Amino acid sequence: MDSSVSAAIDIDHLQVSYGSQRVLQGVSLSVAPGEFIAILGSSGCGKTTLLRTIAGFQKASEGAIRLFGRDVVNTPPEKRGMAMMFQSYALWPHMTVLGNVGYGLRLRGVPKDEIRRRVDAVLKMLNLSGLAERKVTQLSGGQRQRVALGRALAIEPEILLLDEPLSNLDAKVRIQLRSEIKALQNRLGFTAIHVTHDREEAMTMADRIVVMDAGRIAQVGTPKDVYDHPNSPFVASFMGAENTLSLDVRPSGSGVEVRAHDSIMASYGGDVPVGSVTAYFRDDVASLDDPQARVDGSIILPGKIAQRTYPGGHYRYVVAIGDRHFTVTDERYHEVDRQVGLRLPLASLHLFPNAPSTGGTHA
Incomplete structure (x- = not known):
């Protein structure tokens, strides 16, 4: 006004x-x-x-x-x-x-x-x-x-x-x-x-x-x-991004390196906070992939399918990663207990610093 x-x-x-x-x-x-x-x-x-x-x-x-x-x-x-x-x-x-x-x-x-x-x-x-x-x-x-x-x-x-x-x-x-x-x-x-x-x-x-x-x-x-x-x-x-995941974001070359669970890394050139962050995301941004896959701009967390339901038009899976459970929708049929990768595109995650960061953001 x-x-x-x-x-x-x-x-x-x-x-x-x-x-x-x-x-x-x-x-x-x-x-x-x-x-x-x-x-x-x-x-x-x-x-x-x-x-x-x-x-x-x-x-x-x-x-x-x-x-x-x-x-x-x-x-x-x-x-x-x-x-x-x-x-x-x-x-x-x-x-x-x-x-x-x-x-x-x-x-x-x-x-x-x-x-x-x-x-x-x-x-x-x-x-x-x-x-x-x-x-x-x-x-x-x-x-x-x-x-x-x-x-x-x-x-x-x-x-x-x-x-x-x-x-x-x-x-x-x-x-x-x-x-x-x-x-x-x-x-x-x-x-x-x-x-x-x-x-x-x-x-x-x-x-x-x-x-x-x-x-x-x-x-x-x-x-x-x-x-x-x-x-x-x-x-x-x-607004529905109720899933959370702790990440570590570090400068790397022209972008950043993102670590989750100490072992999974992804290179990313977007504008994100650097340091210890929490990612918030909705169910619909996650997808299923091969647990060993590497995809630019995405984090892939290995886990296994704990539950499968069919609400109509697609399957809804609960993926267990350690003691955490995440819901994913996918059109393909997968067996329960199958090893899968939970794929999360960094551009679709809402990242917030866990504490005041001296590193600021990295473009």
């Missing part, structure tokens, strides 16, 4: 405490108009507290929240010009679909015929036409969440906040609604902040991902950037 005025949401050193416990540790984030942001993190990281504080349901201890340049940190929720979708739907069970979707409009004193017109337009957009007079208790989970989305969109908010709204739905409906919400956001142009613990949901819906850890922002970037270039062991692990 060039300035806070050009931002739909500008959060500046926001702190929130519950009693003596600080939950948000000085969070700063700018969100552009029309941008879709996903806040990703495990339970207790502060992501829902951040969303509730933006909405006005939680009071900030310090810092500012500016919406289109206007500081709203002390403004009540109903005067912030935003709508919120909840995990629990939060619908009125005694009301019809029409009553629920038009609820916010009624609170704002919109005339009855105008409410009906806007609700019908929203229901058509959400494929709920014909259900206006139905009680929400007669609807499926997916339909109820569409009603909750319709209630949020009916007031034509500039900003929509989503608090894990899809987590109670079954997998098929969840994937369908992800696509529908994203399509509506593109069509209507509202700014969205979506809190989720589901990595795939964040990756498929967001323009940028905000990974949170212990009340702080650990990394912000496009889904591809955060997935391919995590900036810390925490982010690497959270």
Whole structure:
């Protein structure tokens, strides 16, 4: 952002405490108009507290929240010009679909015929036409969440906040609604902040991902950037690179020599930290090779197949290397107990120094 005025949401050193416990540790984030942001993190990281504080349901201890340049940190929720979708739907069970979707409009004193017109337009957009007079208790989970989305969109908010709204739905409906919400956001142009613990949901819906850890922002970037270039062991692990391997990286000629388990070496000309490092990697970067093979730019660790399953389309193998086990997918059939090499391309590993390195990086 060039300035806070050009931002739909500008959060500046926001702190929130519950009693003596600080939950948000000085969070700063700018969100552009029309941008879709996903806040990703495990339970207790502060992501829902951040969303509730933006909405006005939680009071900030310090810092500012500016919406289109206007500081709203002390403004009540109903005067912030935003709508919120909840995990629990939060619908009125005694009301019809029409009553629920038009609820916010009624609170704002919109005339009855105008409410009906806007609700019908929203229901058509959400494929709920014909259900206006139905009680929400007669609807499926997916339909109820569409009603909750319709209630949020009916007031034509500039900003929509989503608090894990899809987590109670079954997998098929969840994937369908992800696509529908994203399509509506593109069509209507509202700014969205979506809190989720589901990595795939964040990756498929967001323009940028905000990974949170212990009340702080650990990394912000496009889904591809955060997935391919995590900036810390925490982010690497959270984005699925949960396998770890200790390596020793030493300068060698124009590149580096990488040692694993004291015996396996690979020459590599990429930019990597030098010294004792830990490699983080996802299952899908590993492959099976001959245990004696030598491949430029890859480490090959000898081991044996401990387990084989067939989930469909490929085989999934568990490879035992010493007392460690790694999962690998491969289209070929291999016998259990077969000696194999676990092949790891260095370019696909996320390498982090185990201690401050005096050697820096080697290009």
